Amino acid sequence: MKKSSYPFLISTHTNGKEVLQINGKMIHSRYHPEKEGENFKYPGNHLIAVFGIGLGYHLANIIKNNPQSYFIIYEPHEQLYQQLINNTNSLDLLKKKQNQILLLTQVDQYSIFHFIYQNQLFLNSRIYSYSNPGYQSLYPAEENLFLQAVKKSFEQNIQNTITSINFTPLWTKNIIYNLKKTSEIPLVMIKPIIKDKQLAVIAGAGPSLAKDISLLKKYRDKFTLFAVDTALKPLRAHQLEPDFIISLDGQIYSQEDFSFTNTTDTYYLLDLSCYSSLPVSNNKMGFTMSASFINHSILHNIDKNITKNISLIETGGTVADYTLNIAVHLGFTHLYLSGIDLSFPDTLTHCQFSPYHERQLRIQNYFQSPLTQSAQMIMKRQLFQAENKLEGRSILSDFVLDNYATYFSIFANQNSQMQFYYSKHPGLKLKHFQPINFHELVSQTNTKRYHSEDLLAASKLTTICHKDLLFSFETLANKLYETSVRLSKLLEGTNFEQNTPDNIFQYQQFYQNIHDEFPFLIQYSLMTEMILSKKGITQQHSLWYKHIFFKILQSIYYTIRVLQKTFN
Numbered sequence: 001m002k003k004s005s006y007p008f009l010i011s012t013h014t015n016g017k018e019v020l021q022i023n024g025k026m027i028h029s030r031y032h033p034e035k036e037g038e039n040f041k042y043p044g045n046h047l048i049a050v051f052g053i054g055l056g057y058h059l060a061n062i063i064k065n066n067p068q069s070y071f072i073i074y075e076p077h078e079q080l081y082q083q084l085i086n087n088t089n090s091l092d093l094l095k096k097k098q099n100q101i102l103l104l105t106q107v108d109q110y111s112i113f114h115f116i117y118q119n120q121l122f123l124n125s126r127i128y129s130y131s132n133p134g135y136q137s138l139y140p141a142e143e144n145l146f147l148q149a150v151k152k153s154f155e156q157n158i159q160n161t162i163t164s165i166n167f168t169p170l171w172t173k174n175i176i177y178n179l180k181k182t183s184e185i186p187l188v189m190i191k192p193i194i195k196d197k198q199l200a201v202i203a204g205a206g207p208s209l210a211k212d213i214s215l216l217k218k219y220r221d222k223f224t225l226f227a228v229d230t231a232l233k234p235l236r237a238h239q240l241e242p243d244f245i246i247s248l249d250g251q252i253y254s255q256e257d258f259s260f261t262n263t264t265d266t267y268y269l270l271d272l273s274c275y276s277s278l279p280v281s282n283n284k285m286g287f288t289m290s291a292s293f294i295n296h297s298i299l300h301n302i303d304k305n306i307t308k309n310i311s312l313i314e315t316g317g318t319v320a321d322y323t324l325n326i327a328v329h330l331g332f333t334h335l336y337l338s339g340i341d342l343s344f345p346d347t348l349t350h351c352q353f354s355p356y357h358e359r360q361l362r363i364q365n366y367f368q369s370p371l372t373q374s375a376q377m378i379m380k381r382q383l384f385q386a387e388n389k390l391e392g393r394s395i396l397s398d399f400v401l402d403n404y405a406t407y408f409s410i411f412a413n414q415n416s417q418m419q420f421y422y423s424k425h426p427g428l429k430l431k432h433f434q435p436i437n438f439h440e441l442v443s444q445t446n447t448k449r450y451h452s453e454d455l456l457a458a459s460k461l462t463t464i465c466h467k468d469l470l471f472s473f474e475t476l477a478n479k480l481y482e483t484s485v486r487l488s489k490l491l492e493g494t495n496f497e498q499n500t501p502d503n504i505f506q507y508q509q510f511y512q513n514i515h516d517e518f519p520f521l522i523q524y525s526l527m528t529e530m531i532l533s534k535k536g537i538t539q540q541h542s543l544w545y546k547h548i549f550f551k552i553l554q555s556i557y558y559t560i561r562v563l564q565k566t567f568n
Helices: 057-065 078-087 092-096 109-118 133-138 140-183 208-218 229-237 252-257 319-329 355-363 370-379 399-414 438-444 466-492 501-517 519-524 526-534 542-566
Strands: 008-012 018-022 047-051 070-074 101-104 127-131 187-189 199-203 224-228 244-247 267-271 285-290 334-338 383-387 394-398 419-422 460-462
Touching: 008 078, 047 057, 047 140, 057 070, 070 109, 070 140, 101 109, 109 140, 109 399, 127 133, 127 140, 133 140, 140 399, 140 466, 140 519, 140 526, 140 542, 199 208, 199 319, 208 229, 208 334, 208 438, 224 229, 224 319, 229 244, 229 252, 229 355, 244 319, 252 355, 319 334, 319 399, 334 438, 355 370, 383 399, 394 399, 466 501, 466 542, 501 519, 501 542, 519 526, 519 542, 526 542
Parallel strands: 047 070, 047 127, 070 101, 187 285, 199 224, 199 334, 224 244, 244 267, 267 285, 334 419
Antiparallel strands: 008 018, 187 460, 383 394
């Protein structure tokens, strides 16, 4: 959105108060501006979105009245903002609480998302908003854009957290089992090898992949092919062998995505949290790890000398953007998405020959054709009419897919030195991606195919000594057991009805020690924490620690059992 160039004037009223006019409109009260926002009070730790800084009168009250809250403050008039910070002390109050404040002069979805994520505001906070009345009338579109961006980022964080909570036990088990295989299947530290402008195709299993297949086959020697796991079977059905197959999903049905062959062309890069039965002894297979998961995973408590050589790959939550990041890690600067539609073109979810399509064929009957099944599945989702990459048309998408699309757009915006393309077939519009015919793209780009062994030649592949891993697991199990004994004694011998400051302090210290030593255990209790928050039970209540400690104790027993089973 184009920045406003409305003229503004800062003057002094007869009562000595500074007043601000933008485009001739008075922004603050002439007589009592210091009272603005004084009734805006929401006790607790919340997220407050403020639209319009002005001269900061309302901000002073809002920040003072909400000392525990965090603030995202957006000033749409960039020229005014620059004058304020350069010529006055109006923004000194923002500096005093800078760790609790995100100050924006443009709607930056990435910054908003990560501010909310870093401060864990989605666990027990609510969103409140305040808009300066003068700004509301001057910038209605920007106000809506800003508030929607905050709401969307908040909801995305909640969605990602709930997903993480639900899968934490499975991911933990998979990581432990897969680590056992690292004596044969190496951890991969990816290093860039591509130095010039080269083209990588990221293939998903969406409907548009089938429309690109003929051109991908025709120009196979002009690009390096990275495929998500669900795209492997459709590609091989058309005699297209990927250079890399990437897998991220840790669930059992991901086994259906694979058909292992003796081909020398394809290298399998599996996330360490992938389904534990999937990795098999194969000299063309290695492990990577999601960067967003490692800090609160069990890997935090495995000897760092064991895991130091694993590539940490950023992800927005899908194997498709995980694959995109891997291609960028290798040095590719021209990226083309095919079959990553993030929508439901032609009322379809996946292309022919994909594992999902195969399942539909297996259960089809006269009343339930694959197309009918697909339509029924789509109608169960939270659909909305989204912007299509084809001008003048809309397309069906949903909240989850739109969430994933946000990551792609943010990623492309942050890597503006690269070129991002996607097919011209129907699909959700992605900002900073250019729709292009693949023939046209190849014709204007002087690139060639790189084989997996050439691309990994500079990377470091490390296997783990079985004995070292066993020692690390035994050490962790012993530490967890010692913590469980202390927790059991506390739960059995404590009257949590006594809500005294001394008791709360003792519980806080114990909880913090667990958090610092075993951060992955906290993931198990996040849902409990969210439920307690909805009931008004916080860390200032003894009852909060009773429920959290019990959940942590359960997770310790679960982890110890998995560790013991791994080497028994």
